[in-house]
Amino acid sequence: MSIFPLDHRPDSSQISEFFQEVRCAAMEFVFPPACMMCRSEMPHRIFRTAGCTLCDDCLGQLxxxxxxxxxxxxxxxxxxxxxxxxxxxxxxxxxxxxxxxxxxxxxxxxxxxxxxxxxxxxxxxxxxxxxxxxxxxxxxxxxxxxxxxxxxxxxxxxxxxxxxxxxxxxxxxxxxxxxxxxxxxxxxxxxxxxxxxxxxxxxxxxxxxxxxxxxxxxxxxxxxxxxxxxxxxxxxxxxxxxxxxxxxxxxxxxxxxxxxxxxx
Ligand SMILES: [Zn+2]
Ligand SMILES: [Zn+2]
Missing domain, CATH: 3.40.50.2020 (Rossmann fold)
Known part of the structure; x- marks a missing residue:
């Protein structure tokens, strides 16, 4: 999740991206994400690579x-x-x-x-x-x-x-x-x-x-x-x-x- 520096005024796309991230993080809190391949529970978004939908084991195998x-x-x-x-x-x-x-x-x-x-x-x-x-x-x-x-x-x-x-x-x-x-x-x-x-x-x-x-x-x-x-x-x-x-x-x-x- 991006944090805006104090001396930088974010543009509308950055603000929209920020709120999208907040919404996804809230959804993941309610519905924990699962790996696309093995369906095992994934770490929360802030602890894994952004956008990654595979667990470390499956990524390693691929x-x-x-x-x-x-x-x-x-x-x-x-x-x-x-x-x-x-x-x-x-x-x-x-x-x-x-x-x-x-x-x-x-x-x-x-x-x-x-x-x-x-x-x-x-x-x-x-x-x-x-x-x-x-x-x-x-x-x-x-x-x-x-x-x-x-x-x-x-x-x-x-x-x-x-x-x-x-x-x-x-x-x-x-x-x-x-x-x-x-x-x-x-x-x-x-x-x-x-x-x-x-x-x-x-x-x-x-x-x-x-x-x-x-x-x-x-x-x-x-x-x-x-x-x-x-x-x-x-x-x-x-x-x-x-x-x-x-x-x-x-x-x-x-x-x-x-x-x-x-x-x-
Ligand atoms: Zn997996
Ligand atoms: Zn060849």
Missing amino acids: DSGHGNACRRCGAPVGPFTIATDHCILCHRENYAFDGVIRMGLYRDSLRVACLMAKNPSGSLMSRTLADLLVDTQYELFSERAFHAVVPVPEHWAKRLIRPHYAAETMARQISARLKVRLATGILAKARWTPKQAKSPPVQRRQQQKDAFHVVGAGVQGQSILLVDDILTTGATADAAARVLKRAGASRVVVAVVAVSPPRA
Whole structure:
């Protein structure tokens, strides 16, 4: 909760924020908050990080055991690997994107959290995961200058029946955290694609071929941060990055919360 210094006259937004904090603190006194994942009781707001809705145990589980990542495809690489611009899994791939920034692997607690974020009521979890992605990978984000944050879009008809869409909510939060313009209107999904979870990689690429199109000329010469929640085979991100590049984007880097672990 912010306390105003005596020599500073607060503006209306600060006063409103102050009363919002007071109201939340009063609500928490009556209804103690619970961790979004394990439902255990959380410490009172003034004893925990502002806005955090996960207990320390769950936060620790989400943020551990992911190891080093290949900067090109996000796959896990050994702790002593120095050249991480490509790895054994991606050196023959012709991805249209220039790199991947990811938090962890799509398994255990992070998988559960990603599934919660996809739920119609998963807006808060989506924002929390986006915050964790920025916090844990801040160095990689700040290495490159981005002109725009673009979510991997969903077909408009699907958007009509969903109150929230994880990639878009995450992109909005990442845009706010990095102070980079959010551009939701420049990439659109041209057609409805089937759910890909059970499709083999080759079929996924076929399904995503020409699935996206760029609206207008707003990406010419721009460095784009393309946001999705999960990267599985890379087919969706590759198809989206390909049309952005074709429309003149100078660079496309993909940011995801999790990548699928390599198949054994
Ligand atoms: Zn918890
Ligand atoms: Zn790789």
